[in-house]
Amino acid sequence: MKLRIGDKVRFLNEQGGGIITRYKDKETVFVEIEDGFEVPYPVKFLVVTKTDLIVHQDAENLDIEPNTSPYESVFFAVEPDHDLPILTDAYSLYLFNQSSFNIHFTYSLKDGHLFQTLKNGELGPLQKLLLKKIKKGQIKEFPLHKIEILFFKKTHYTAQLPVAEVILLNEKIISNGVFIRNEEFKFPVLYFTLRENFIREQTRKIELTEYDMERLVKFKEFQQEKTKQSKPNKKSFFEDEREINLHIEELVDDLRGMTNGDMLNLQIKSFQKELDKAISENLKKIIFIHGIGNGRLKSEIRHILKSYPELLVQDASYKKYGYGATEVIIKK
DSSP states (O other), X not given: OOOOTTOEEEESSSSOEEEEEEESSSSEEEEEOTTSOEEEEEGGGEEEEEOOOOOSTTOEEOOOOTTOSSXXXXXXXXXXXXXXXXXXXXXXXXXXXESSSEEEEEEEEEETTEEEEEEEEEEOTTEEEEEEEEEGGGTTTSOEEEEEXXXXXXXXXXXXXXXXXXXXXXXXXXXXXXXXXXXXSSSOBEEEEEEOOOOOSOOOOOOOOHHHHHHHHHHHHHHHHHHHOSSOOEEOXXXXXXXXXXXXXXXXXXXXXXXXXXXXXXXXXXXXHHHHHHHHTTOSEEEEEOOOTTSHHHHHHHHHHTTOTTEEEEEOOHHHHTTSEEEEEEOO
């Protein structure tokens, strides 16, 4: 019996087994064992215990040896019922899965303004499926054939983009088309490629615009400026808000020789400076962290803010600051 991707196998000369994930060559396949690792194993020492090959009841297995296909691909194939076009009476339409992926598919015909699903299901790796037989005279009645496909494997695999193609099939396309002989078909067939460039690894290419580059340069300059400050305040570069910590240890390095009055005056002076700066820079919001203490600093701040009718003053988030911060929203 020919081994296929997805077959569950056991080892002939030792305990264990797994699922065939891919081919190495004609004599060796990779088997995913129970712990998720892939191991190469000789085909002659494997015994199939379960196969999910015939996924769709009408599917036919392709007689393709491992690694003989030049590339993995999926086709919509049109096979006439005779070698000579003049003697052709009907066409058979196939979904041709020459890949290692299982596929969920839907096949629809356009009937008037809407599509009608004629067949759907699951098709296994290296299988073909007859979708519909259509008389030569009916080609012009149903020219649009829609195929939708999702790709997957029953082992680890790289995610693939889905397929959604509408194929135009009419007498002109058939008469001008190149029909190719294939061992899987009795007569030469006309192929429409649905997928051939499978993703082997996840890669992402990001192109930066001039606007992106300008923002990156500004952000880098902003970060460098922050590192120069010995006691930086938190500021959002991309948002119009700022957080100012008025705790005295954030304002000076050495408290020696300072009275309580000196400390309070310095805190109020820092508050006034940052408030005026925020207003001049058109910030939307500024948060002053003053702590709880004896409440004197908070009281002085609230008193000063009363002289700014354009400002909305409220307690900052309790969850984040407790009762120790005041939020100022600058109306514009």
